[in-house]
Amino acid sequence: xxxxxxxxxxxxxxxxxxxxxxxxxxxxxxxxxxxxxxxxxxxxxxxxxxxxxxxxxxxxxxxxxxxxxxxxxxxxxxxxxxxxxxxxxxxxxxxxxxxxxxxxxxxxxxxxxxxxxxxxxxxxxxxxxxxxxxxxxxxxxxxxxxxxxxxxxxxxxxxxxxxxxxxxxxxxxxxxxxxxxxxxxxxxxxxxxxxxxxxxxxxxxxxxxxxxxxxxxxxxxxxxxxxxxxxxxxxxxxxxxxxxxxxxxxxxxxxxxxxxxxxxxxxxxxxxxxxxxxxxxxxxxxxxxxxxxxxxxxxxxxxxxxxxx
Amino acid sequence: xxxxxxxxxxxxxxxxxxxxxxxxxxxxxxxxxxxxxxxxxxxxxxxxxxxxxxxxxxxxxxxxxxxxxxxxxxxxxxxxxxxxxxxxxxxxxxxxxxxxxxxxxxxxxxxxxxxxxxxxxxxxxxxxxxxxxxxxxxxxxxxxxxxxxxxxxxxxxxxxxxxxxxxxxxxxxxxxxxxxxxxxxxxxxxxxxxxxxxxxxxxxxxxxxxxxxxxxxxxxxxxxxxxxxxxxxxxxxxxxxxxxxxxxxxxxxxxxxxxxxxxxxxxxxxxxxxxxxxxx
Numbered sequence: 001x002x003x004x005x006x007x008x009x010x011x012x013x014x015x016x017x018x019x020x021x022x023x024x025x026x027x028x029x030x031x032x033x034x035x036x037x038x039x040x041x042x043x044x045x046x047x048x049x050x051x052x053x054x055x056x057x058x059x060x061x062x063x064x065x066x067x068x069x070x071x072x073x074x075x076x077x078x079x080x081x082x083x084x085x086x087x088x089x090x091x092x093x094x095x096x097x098x099x100x101x102x103x104x105x106x107x108x109x110x111x112x113x114x115x116x117x118x119x120x121x122x123x124x125x126x127x128x129x130x131x132x133x134x135x136x137x138x139x140x141x142x143x144x145x146x147x148x149x150x151x152x153x154x155x156x157x158x159x160x161x162x163x164x165x166x167x168x169x170x171x172x173x174x175x176x177x178x179x180x181x182x183x184x185x186x187x188x189x190x191x192x193x194x195x196x197x198x199x200x201x202x203x204x205x206x207x208x209x210x211x212x213x214x215x216x217x218x219x220x221x222x223x224x225x226x227x228x229x230x231x232x233x234x235x236x237x238x239x240x241x242x243x244x245x246x247x248x249x250x251x252x253x254x255x256x257x258x259x260x261x262x263x264x265x266x267x268x269x270x271x272x273x274x275x276x277x278x279x280x281x282x283x284x285x286x287x288x289x290x291x292x293x294x295x296x297x298x299x300x301x302x303x304x305x306x307x308x309x
Numbered sequence: 310x311x312x313x314x315x316x317x318x319x320x321x322x323x324x325x326x327x328x329x330x331x332x333x334x335x336x337x338x339x340x341x342x343x344x345x346x347x348x349x350x351x352x353x354x355x356x357x358x359x360x361x362x363x364x365x366x367x368x369x370x371x372x373x374x375x376x377x378x379x380x381x382x383x384x385x386x387x388x389x390x391x392x393x394x395x396x397x398x399x400x401x402x403x404x405x406x407x408x409x410x411x412x413x414x415x416x417x418x419x420x421x422x423x424x425x426x427x428x429x430x431x432x433x434x435x436x437x438x439x440x441x442x443x444x445x446x447x448x449x450x451x452x453x454x455x456x457x458x459x460x461x462x463x464x465x466x467x468x469x470x471x472x473x474x475x476x477x478x479x480x481x482x483x484x485x486x487x488x489x490x491x492x493x494x495x496x497x498x499x500x501x502x503x504x505x506x507x508x509x510x511x512x513x514x515x516x517x518x519x520x521x522x523x524x525x526x527x528x529x530x531x532x533x534x535x536x537x538x539x540x541x542x543x544x545x546x547x548x549x550x551x552x553x554x555x556x557x558x559x560x561x562x563x564x565x566x567x568x569x570x571x572x573x574x575x576x577x578x579x580x581x582x583x584x585x586x587x588x589x
Contacts, residue, residue, distance in 0.1 A: 015494060019403030022396045023465055031422040034433035041433060096549050104328055106400070107321045110313070118325065120573050122332055127572035129523040132561035133524065135547070136335045139342065139350075139554050147338055150354035166327040181331065213317045242426035245525045249544070261527075263428045271530070276432050276582055283429040 001224075035287075041280040046273035057277070064281035075269075079282060081163075081257065082265040086241060089172070089261060093179040094236045100180065100185025106221055109195050126185035134249035137178045141165035141250075171256040180244050183239065187232060193220070194228035230301050237297075238290065262286060340576055343559035350554040365559035368547075371554055376540030377566070385453050386521035389460035393468055393517040394510060395459070401472035402498050406484070416470075423466045427526045434459065435530055451533040459527050464517035473518075475509030476502060511577035521569050541565045 019137065030309050042064055044050075050057035070076040104122060109114055125133060140147040143164075148161045164173045202220050244263035253272075255264045266286070270279030313321075323468040334531035342350055343365055369375050400419075404412060437494065438450035483505070484497040492500070528540040543564065546557045572579075 014405035015504060016412075017401040018407040019399045021401040022490055023419065023469065024415070026396065026462050026465065027422055028459070030434065030459055031425070031430055034437060035425070037437060038429060039434035041436070048432075048568035073342070099329065103324060106455075118329065120576065121329055123572070123576055124336055124569065125332060127519070127569045127576075129519075130566050131334065131523070131525055131538070132339075132544050132565045135557060135561055136339045136544060138547075139333065139557065141340055142554075145352065145354055146553065147334070157378055181335070185332075189576075199498075207312055213313050217516055238424045241421065242428070245429060245523075248525060248529070252547070263426060266428045267431075267526075270432055272334075276436070279432055283432065286348045286426060287429055290424070290426070 001118070002220035024055060038280050039284055042284045044277050046221060046275070046277035046280070058278065064277045067278055068281045068285060075278070078118070078257075078260070079265065079269075082260045082262050085258065085260055085261040087261070089176060089179070089239045090237060092176050093183065093240050094233065097184040097187050097240075098182045098233060100184040101191055103226075104184070104188045105195055106217060106263060108192070109221075116171065122188055123185050125182050126189065130182065130245045131249050133182065134178060134246055137174075137181070138166060138250050143172050163255070163261045164252060166264045169256075171259040175247060175250060175261075179243065182240045182246065183236060183249050187236065190228060190232050191225060194225050234294065234297060237293070241290065288300060314584040317483075337496050338556045339562055339565075342555055343562050345555045346502055347553060347555060363541050365553070365555040366563070368553070369556045369560040369563065373542060373545035373554065375542065375560060375563075378539045380447055381453060381532075382522060382539040382564075385456045385460065386518050388453070389456040389521040390514050390517040392457065392462045393461040396474050397465055397468035397513060398498070398503065400465075400469045401476050402502060404469070405473050405476035406481070416473075419466045419469060422462075423492065431526060431530060434527075438531070450531060451536055454533055456527065456536070456538070457521075459531065460521040460524060461517070463511075464520040465522065468517060469514055472506065472509055475506045479505045508578045511575055515575045516579065519572060523570050537572070538560050 043059055043061060044057040045060045046057045067073070067075055068079055071080050099261065108119060114214055139145075143149060146165070148165060149159075151160045155163050155240050160244050165171065172210065200223075203216055206216050206220055241265055243261060244267065247259060247264050248267075251259065251264075253268070255261065255268075262282075266279050266282045269282060270276055339414065341356065341358060344363065346356075346359050346364070347359055352453050354543045375578055403409075404416060410518055435450065438455055440451050442448050449458070479502060484501045487497040487501050523540065525540045532538060532541060543557070543560055546552060546560065
């Protein structure tokens with residue numbers, strides 16, 4: 001070991017940094033610098049008059065933040081509505097995606113005829129470009145020409161009239177369905193990878209001790225998947241909470257109030273009214289919220305893991 | 310699972326069949342509707358086309374300039390993929406083979422950029438690109454180059470993470486022997502590591518291509534009529550007064566084929582890459 005380290009030290013000291021430089025520079029340019037600029041913008045009165053030279057926009061201190069969190073005024077009210085909608089959407093969509101992904105991964109753990117084909121089919125929603133898939137869903141949700149109303153109304157006679165799915169309150173249901181359809185395959189893929197690390201001997205030992213299928217799942221599979229689940233749930237949460245593509249393609253530029261996700265809301269506040277200052281303030285609030293949730297999540301899960309050991 | 314009882318096997322069959330229906334119905338709708346004549350998609354939905362026609366596949370190129378969008382998407386996604394893979398290989402080599410100050414900080418920083426909402430840096434990046442254009446004349450806003458630059462950073466963190474896992478699994482003795490023989494570190498990378506990591510590199514390339522091919526938010530803001538990609542261009546059909554849904558479905562299918570084919574062919578490698586990451 002010592003010999004190996006010694007050999008590595010022969011290489012020029014700056015080399016690793018040189019190897020990382022391109023990646024670092026690009027991450028700085030595209031992510032970190034804009035983030036700092038964004039925080040600065042949130043303190044400026046940055047309206048359409050200052051786009052060409054944003055540094056000349058006057059400072060407003062916390063003005064944009066006051067505007068965003070004044071929940072008695074229209075701007076604050078709609079932001080609060082959007083926040084609650086996004087929370088409800090995220091809990092439902094992440095919960096269902098995780099549940100479906102876990103179920104499918106466990107059920108496909110053992111080989112059976114056609115498993116490879118079925119796995120490929122399950123991964124299709126993840127592989128399809130989001131705009132192509134979601135535009136197909138928006139066709140299916142059309143009131144007069146779509147498949148959903150055809151099945152519910154014409155074939156099963158469940159509804160007295162053809163409901164609208166892409167406007168009004170039903171749009172929330174539509175959004176959750178499409179989002180689960182799109183994200184459960186990722187949960188499935190990740191958990192399938194995680195399941196491959198569970199040694200078969202564990203199951204054999206459990207079966208010898210008389211454990212049935214459900215006990216094997218509860219005692220072996222789920223605990224072994226815990227580390228994978230910790231990361232998976234966090235990633236699903238962040239993706240779903242920040243999802244812009246699904247509502248944007250499903251509803252176009254103006255999302256119905258019942259499904260006004262936060263990313264769409266900020267996008268509209270910024271690019272429709274060209275009030276970049278207010279949009280940036282909302283983005284910063286969103287970032288603070290995500291940081292808070294993520295750190296609480298990491299803190300509690302790592303503490304619990306410590307308690308388990 | 311050992312000795313699953315019949316009840317479990319039946320539950321499994323039913324659940325997996327329902328899931329397959331849920332997953333595949335939209336795909337079926339896409340395929341069948343793309344082969345329908347216009348009147349079929351303007352009335353109540355029908356599962357089977359009244360007559361089969363391939364006309365939509367010819368019309369899609371005329372209704373909107375789909376060919377132009379296609380070429381733009383290929384340039385942007387291809388460019389982003391090549392750059393992202395090259396940069397990720399270099400960075401992953403550094404992280405996997407050297408111990409240096411800031412190694413952990415680098416990994417954490419790069420991965421954490423992944424979690425922030427796109428909307429957060431969309432506005433500032435838009436302004437930065439516009440201002441760079443105004444002050445230096447380098448047109449990033451509205452250009453394919455600007456989009457390539459943006460997209461490659463989206464796939465970079467995950468690519469680096471996955472390649473580090475792959476490189477770690479290649480025995481160090483291989484490249485150390487080359488170094489002892491007087492090979493430079495770059496030659497050791499190119500001649501020893503890269504050939505041994507081809508499956509991982511391919512998986513990363515597919516991931517980078519899919520990411521760039523499917524991105525909507527930045528494409529909707531950072532492109533103009535000339536540089537529009539498929540992600541935005543496909544919406545062109547929907548904004549017409551009369552939506553030709555058969556054409557929309559045909560176009561959706563056509564733009565999906567390159568990525569879906571690549572993904573399905575190479576999904577094994579992606580699973581392997583994820584497994585390598587999950588072990589750590």
